[in-house]
Amino acid sequence: MNVPVVAEAEPTAPAVAATEVRVAQVRVPEISAAGVPVSEVIADAADGERSIVAFLCRECAYSAADAAGNARTSLPPTIRTIMVPCTGRVSPLHLLAALAEGADGVYVAGCLEGQCHHRVGNFHALDRVAFVRRLLRSVGVEPERAAMFTMSAADTPRFVATARGMDATISQLPRLPRS
């Protein structure tokens, strides 16, 4: 089971920025496979099919996805992929709009750090997904609903693992309630 790559410890946020240890972008899995600290549990978890929107970069993640397809690997049907030229193209609005319009989870998948064909696109995406997660937490939504993974174009097993991982994570969360 693979877990989302991007997570970070929750920084306390006093009104005025006190001198606190600068939060290092430590790639540490935040939740354990077993439990999910959901603030409140809604009636029954399995009410209806989840929907996950995945933004895959054309150079690496999308080609890994195609390779998984050609290998006839079975993947959870909850995930719907969208091709972008580079993960750097994905803005916070795209992720939040997808969640707002029906997705229970979104994730971005791009090239390995340092291998991005546009040099820094994946770094921008990593920071933006981190920003979206903190935005979700600030309004009480589980941050695990947004994630980012990096992989090489040839690393099909990693694409499959991240897809299944995200599906598992989201299926343990209730459907995302919308007002």
Add this chain to the structure above:
Amino acid sequence: MPHTTPEVDPIAGGVQLFRSCMVSSEYPGAEAATKWLFEKLGVEYIVNPEQTCCTGMGYYTDLMPFATTLAIAARNACVAVEAGHPVQAYLCSTCYAINKKAHRVLEVPEHRREVNRVLAEIGRVYDDTIAQTIQHRHVLEVLWSQHEKLAGLVRRRLGGIRVATHPACHYCKVFPDEVLGDSENLMLAEDLLEPAGVTRTGDYPEKTTHCGAGFRQRFVNPAMSLAVTREKLRRLAAEKVDVCVHMCPNCTVQFDRHHDIIERTSDEEYPFVHLHVQQLVALALGADPDTVCGVAAHSQDLEPLLQRIGARQAAPL
């Protein structure tokens, strides 16, 4: 010719003169000359009775484990910082290198914890503030930081005296990238002496070769030790030097004490003498050869040189 040693920020105070066992026992003049120069150049310094031996000799002759040296170096650092003189100016290159290496090792948490466990018994602790304020300098580096003043203070012209440097291995080779100048062609000493009008030798064959002392080689393996020293004496003689200047008492002992022995055993002539850099600089600034430079402690007869630079008459004011 423009000097090649890079400029450094002047050090005018907060200096603790780190006394050296070999200097105190073999050539006290080197220490006296250094103090005399510090006063002449306005460098405020103290000699701290709390400071102990650096144990470099013990460690390099494998008599004592490095842990001991590490703890003693940490204590010496605490003592210096406590005395408000964190700039430790080492007379001897071995002290310089061993204390600097200890400083590096003390950056490793577990070593520092171990040392602090020992220091706790004497109520001391080596913490970050000590680690960040203590500085390790060779005395020549402190003198060089005031080198602009030298030209005005010269009282005895050393014109025509040809000087070569024997670069101390522990200064040049232990931290090669932190040397004042080129670690493989050190000109610090000759640049200090340039205002006095000496003729510089610069680079010469086998300049970076060892002096032969090797701490215990001198006692355990004297034949090979003196053979290396003779090789160096031959090279210096070929350069027709008058004075070979040193930065470490170990080398001075090796050359000064064995110069005539090697001459007699290999019946060759090496017509030059050995001095610490500070001694020759002090002489050029008019210091008294006996009470300040301690020439009497040397095995070689330094009188001809002193006559030649007029060190025996009273120095003109």
Add this chain to the structure above:
Amino acid sequence: MPLSARGRQIAGDLRGATSGVSAGVLGCDVVRHDELCVGCGRCVSACPTGAMRQDDWFDPAQLFSAPAGTGRGALAAALRRIARHEPSGPFRVPDRVRTFRRILFSADLCAGCGACVRACPTGAVEASPVPVGDLEVAARGLAPAGVGT
């Protein structure tokens, strides 16, 4: 020096230019409208005294007050649909996220030159002239010597 009617009228609709009507009036007070701000940072680079500053924290509440039809408005709408409670306090923003950062304005550093107002493309900064003869001007030490004594 009291303002004439014309003087008051000119000073009234001055947007950021130093009113300079008379020695008594110096600069202007700056008023920020967070909801209009898009975080582009032009006011920060325009401000000569560093009164305008952008740090690496962001307050989501700013989003919710953004008008519809703007980039931040769309983001706020999407967030509001899935939010379970009002946004908690500001949080730290990763390095490469450039425009979602709060703007901090410190009045004591402000020289009232109005450069930020001219630089702001979305009207998120407004300048209102300091009332004439207000002792507070002298107190702030900004008035040139000899005025108000």
Add this chain to the structure above:
Amino acid sequence: MTRCGVFLCECGGNISGVLDLPALAAGGRSLDGVVNVTVSQFLCGAEGRRLIEGVVADRGLDRIVIGSCSRRFQGPTFERIARDLELGENTVAFANLREGCAFIHRHEPEKAQRKAETVLAAAVARAGRQRPLQPSRTFLNRSALVVGGGIAGLSAAEELAGAGITVHLVERGQSLGGYMARLSKTFPTEDCAMCSLGPRLANAATDSRINVHTLTEVTGLSGPPGEFRVRLRHSPRFVSDQCVGCGTCTAVCPVELESEFDLGVTRRKAISRPFANAVPSTFAIDNRGWAPCTSTCPAHTAAQGYIALAAQGRWAEAYRVASAPNPFPSVCGRICPHECEEQCTRGRLDQPVAIAAIKRFVADQAGAADPVEPPVRRFEDRVAVVGAGPAGLTAARDLALLGYPVTVFEAQGVAGGMLRLGVPEYRLPRDVVASEVERVLAHGVELRAGERCGHDYTVDSLLASGYRAVLLALGLPQARLLPLEGRELPGVIGGLDLLRSRALGDPIAVGRCVVVVGGGDVAVDAARTALRLGAERVTIACIEDRATLPAQPGELAEAIAEGVELAPSLMPVALLGDGALSSIRFQPCTLAEPDARGWRPPEPSAGEPVEVEADTVVFCVGQALGEDALAGAAGVAVAGGRIVVDRETMMTGRRGVFAAGDAAGGGLIAIEAIAAGARAARGIHNHLRGEALLDVWPVERERAEVSDLELSRRRSRPRQEMRVIPPEERRTSWQEVRLGFTEEEALAEARRCLSCGGCSECRSCEQACPAGAIDLTQKPWEEELTVGALIVATGHQEFDARRKPPLGYGRYANVLTQSQLARLLSASGPTGGELRRPSDGQVPKRVFMLQCVGSRDSTSRGNEHCSAICCLFATLHASLIRESYPGTQVTIAYTDLRMPGKGHEEYLKLVAERGVRYVRSRVGELAEEQDKSLRVRWEDTVTGGKHEELFDLVVLSAGLEASAGTTQIARVIGLQQGAAGFLKEYHPKLRPVDSQRAGIFIAGTAQGPKGIPETIAQAKAAAARVTSMLHGGMAATPVEVAFSDPDVCIGCGVCVSVCPQGAVRLVDGGRVHALVDQASCRGCGICAAECPSGAMTVGGFSDAALLAEATV
């Protein structure tokens, strides 16, 4: 509203096997904007194409949605169909039904079906938001610029020319050929390097499509790929194309410099050609500007020129150079304060070169013998020169040389001015002045002595009597006397009058005790003259203090040595004595701040007045124009006692009347007067000919400097001091005090010159060249070219082994690098291929080679990388040596023998069998013995044995680094450099010869250490990349690039700061807004995601399209 057609593909069962396509199609028809849905067995085939064409035509579709395999697979096929049907770009949307749905959900058909419906709906929604885009077409200039003329540049140029592309081959150096031209043989075939390089050079020279630019550098690059605007800076070659390459000039050139081509193994002349079949074959002059001495001299005499000639004993030619701008070289050699020596670079090493003394020897030695043919009369305009001083006579000679009839009027009975009547003969013998004046007159100049201007004739009378121009060079003969009380007492005389009477032989006497008032040269001359006239005690009293005394230090020292006393900082107050002078009272003083003209008036300071006993007082406190000398010279303005002159034309207020020398700018030294005279002659010529034919002020060249580093490599040698007559002997004699140099002394001193300016402009080559090809007036010029692409092939340079002092390179005579050894072994090299030891020219019996010098070095002194070719290079040279000199033993100390590549391992075995000894050791130090042989100590890490042997020659295999040219071009056109400065390729495997920037390619050792085969392979690859890029002649930039809407953009510049390609910049068209250079944009979209106003979008991936697809 868009009219969208959906086409679903069964993909031969791949998709239809899992999804119920008819149901999907039915669902699709209900989507808004969809006007038609059809299902086909194979959409990607020809049948599918006809189907789509049919539906588009019947139903007037403007969007197409394809439900089939992944877009990465068949996307281009359907986009081409849309393009062919003129629907335009960005009009097709894709639903990934195969890899994205059917394949991965085979076991859950119903979930797959529901997902397919969503995926299709998303595609339709996206198609509705996609706007057709117009690709912009850029014109691709079918030309390329290749930077670097080595084997890489040549190979690339040849390949491009073969493809019909115009090539501009730019080379910094004097000739093409690069590093390979220096090699003797190449490994592993041991064939001669020039055999493979020569034809490439000849080809480059003759191929009309290759334009060769040597001595040229790229200084700027702008514009998009396909239309690069490149700025080039051409340095002057100083030799025109008429040069036939005969080499006569190198024989006569006196300046020897270190040969860069031979890497310092030999020396070359200032005019040279690197190697025989250089392309271009014309020679070139290494002229680094004016040496400090030449640029300091007021007449800009080519001092380095006559010194270089003097160093070779070529006195006649040296005299020609010294006398060109100055008819009085012998005079100036004696009395000039020689500011040039103060500026001499040698002064920073030990002492300056004795330039004046050498000039004196040259003039005395060759002056008389130098023939003077009277110049050809070319003009009839007669010119009158008033005053036969240095200024007047110089002008007269120059005007005569220009072809004018000149008449010089001199007030005194004899010509020479201050030279003859001011400077005493113990400094400047009269016969020296006379002979040089004679030489001026020998130019057909008429002298009318004894006629005073303002008395016997006036400026008006001269002009009236037919002279077309008058030059007032009448100097300042009048001595100024201070208006002190008691000045009429006998015994008070002017310094000039004392010196003039002595010079004319008139009876003059001085008293027993003489006081000279004044601190200049005239005062010192007067004092020493008084001594020689028998005065017992002579004192010089002046207002200046010891340091700011204007007199020449050398002269003052000689005077003091002769017993003259000095009393500085005193201002004269009164002359005392009844009837006869008895003493002079002085008041101690200091100097006030300088006034407008720089004069520092004395201010009395505290302290008692001083009374000095004196029976004679000589005033040397300045000179003035002769009284009424300017009578009858209407219009000639005088200010501050000097004639006012227009600096540019040397003309006075009156047309046709010029002025020069002391009269026009007081207190000049001889050489400044001479330079002024020469300027006046040019001014008169321009005036008489009515146009500015000559530059009145010579065009200044930039000053050549020698760096401290270069200086530190020169051995210091003391300056030749000039012998003088001892003071007590010369105190009363009029013999010339300074005895001058002997020939040996002059030769020795001249050889101390460091040739700072490279070419010394002595013009010997100009005289000797049969084809008249020398042109020293050439200037650097700039040019801008427009090319389609660039190939950077600027090569490498050898690691400077001086960075390893213990190896003694540059200090020990017999330590060389492999490149230097290659020059020695090269038939075209300095020793004709003979292996000669540099110290004694003998064949070395024992050669030691040391590998990995500066390579595979983790200290801060060297480079981490392995330089790839040194093991082979050393093995090659070892093999050549063993073959030609069987008696010579070669030892190679290696760390790891690296012989990758075809045939190299076999080559190693072959060479090892020839008796080359390989030892595994990394030697740290060499020591030179008395006989210049080298003691090497090494430990063989294989056998563990310690060795110490003597060798006759040590060769260091210094590694490769990026060349200085590579670093410079990388900075100019913005290429990334990796370790050791090598250029960074776009992708090491996929795009090895592309740079980070579109349209710029890299090849050869500029990209990394490699041998010649790989270099040529990369060059050909780069050429192929350029050919394919420029092939179409027109290129459609892809539509998937960023675009910013100028009306929506708020000009915040965030996009500019995040773009990894630097393709966005802010422009100010009324409103500040972002503009994307679409040729450089790679379409990543980072800017669009960051844009706060939503102005920025990416073709094919707009926010609208993505949001539509994501939120269905």
